[in-house]
Amino acid sequence: MGQAPVVYGQSDRPPRGDYSRAQDDYTCAQDYAAYTEADHDTYRRLYARQKALLPGLASQAFIDALPSLGVEDRIPRFEDINQRLRQATGWEIVAVPGLIPEVPFFSLLANRKFPVTDWIRKPEEFDYVVEPDIFHDLFGHVPLLFNPVIADYVQRYGQGGLKAERLGACEMLSRLYWYTIEFGLIREQGEIRAYGAGILSSSGELQHAVTSPLPQRLPLSLERTMRTRYKIDTYQQTYFVIDDFQQLFDMTEGDFTPVYAALRGLPELAADARD
Ligand code: HBI
């Protein structure tokens, strides 16, 4: 496993995680025996804090799906989650050592396999860790994979990613992922709620994204998201709001080739550019 993972906006720090454990598709076995009591305790405390914050801030679909993760007081076994997830939407989660390169990432998603980092942050990183760890990947992403519409959207993103790779358009497509699956907001009964995993797995950003007067909240537009750069180590300054999950699926119905071509002729927008 020589190739280093590439993520746009990331610094050139070496990736965290032991990639020698991974197979050619970058998946590995969940190293359950490696978790210490302190690791389980970190998960338990993160879960409890985040769960208590959800009412009024998280999408109802997310709140309803959260119990599907199973145990709350220790790190779950992926196989336990998979028994329920396969039945619900045909997705499964697979362990990875950390961030993986784009093509294997897209390939897994296109096959309805969601990569979940198997290590957990250190106690001193309780409030913030730059790279995705098991808490972000499981708590943030996996509940909505039980939702059939999101399940199909994420698969479509993987398929689109493989195509974007061939068109040299990964950066544009990854911004769509960033502003939807990672940092998306949804309007429910007139109120703003979060459905993006990067928001839902962060206690600070959950409150910032939904309630702070500072960030700009725009209606989701394919072109606007794809032009907008993002920052990986600050709260977002721009969020995009959907009206329902079906909108995500419908928006990604067509071929993006002409969209990419049109956007190449336009300047990029900064993460904090105002409309
Ligand atoms: N790898 N494990 C993992 N998790 C991600 O979310 C991830 C990744 N590799 C690439 C990546 N995300 C982004 O660049 C995608 O938007 C393409």
Ligand code: FE
């Ligand atoms: Fe994520």
